Amino acid sequence: MIGLVDCNNFYASCERIFRPYLENKPIIVLSNNDGCIIARSNEAKSLGFKMGEPIFKKRRMVEQHKVNLFSSNFALYGDISKRVFDVISEHISFYEIYSIDEVFLDFSNFSNPYEEALKLKENVKKCTGIPISIGISNTKTLSKVANHVAKREKNNIYFLEDKDQIIDILKKFSINKIWGIGRRYSSKLEKYGIYTAFDLLQCDEGWIRKMMNVTGLRMVRELKGISSFDFQNANVRKKSICTSRSFSKEICDYEKLSEYISMFSFRCSEKLRLERSCTKTISVFINTNNFKPKKKQHSGYMVKDFDVPTSDSIEITKLALQCLKEMYRMDCEYKKAGVVISDLVPENQVQLHIFDSSDRKRKNKLMKAMDFINGMIGRDSVRLGSSGVINKWKIGKERLSPSYTTKWSDILQIKL
DNA sequence: TCTGGGGTCCTAGGACCC
């Protein structure tokens, strides 16, 4: 038996924890630059706000219904997420964290999974203030289905086991809600008259394999109750790391753009060291605003390799800036840029290079010192000169809530 | 005026090897 925990409207719920007066009020959380809708409370959902919609198109509706808008506060969400998982780990020893607000649980040792889920749900709510839903079934994909159903149940828990019951639900379950079927596949399948999960189960497996390759086939098997996606080991390393941003205003100036690229590279290398990995490959991209098709368009993308895999911020930033230099066009206005590092190897398995003359031990020490200082007294306390002197990259966040749990200056005060 | 960020997996086809 596999349980899937999903935090209800996670980001919106995080904002609500410290503002109980927002209970039953519509809440929307916005992406960077306060651009798109990325989370909605149930109240906001029923008012008709859509995921991913740009908020400026909805200004009037926001005012009309007195919707509470928030800029995204990922420091807060990340910390609350960790607390939720901490509580869960006290109940269950074998679990797989799937995303910031989802975790698969091994429920096979419980004689009464429903009771166990209920206890877990209540404890998470009590300890963190976050409401969760739990779907239970015998494969990951079916537990995802069960979780959908759970969202509408009174207790937010659904145990899906009985064969007839599974068929009943799959007959009403439209394909675009299935885990692993997105917009492309659903419109492709609908052309063949396949509208529900049940319809999909009637198809020939060879045909499914041809249509949706082996991943799609595995998903269909899971719907049939045959487990095809394993539990992931808790400490899988990342295969790539990316830092990218859209700018609130387009940038032409090379100096300014290079400061961003430098900052993105630095951020990537910090994440990389946290993973205890090194990178072999770096790619940099810069894009103009494709919502303004009349303006000159350019999508630059450049990849470069390191002779020796590294996690050194200085080396990584240097190569990234070289990429930028080679593709930057002075007659373009750039709206978005990013740095991706890939081909990651564990730091203790780095292949050395016969002509490598740099003192890697010394560089490592320097990076450790930087990470230590920034960890002690705050991000960017020490950084590279190439990223500029002041925090120019502060992206538009007008409605940012305090970082109640991760910043001393923002800690909640209670009057007794 | 204003449109997010960070990941994963799979496949076909080209280039190469013996």
Next chain:
DNA sequence: TCTGGGGTCCTAGGACCC
């Protein structure tokens, strides 16, 4: 007229997830 068989590695692009 007729021209083999069995592999690996890499990349771009397509699909998906939250």
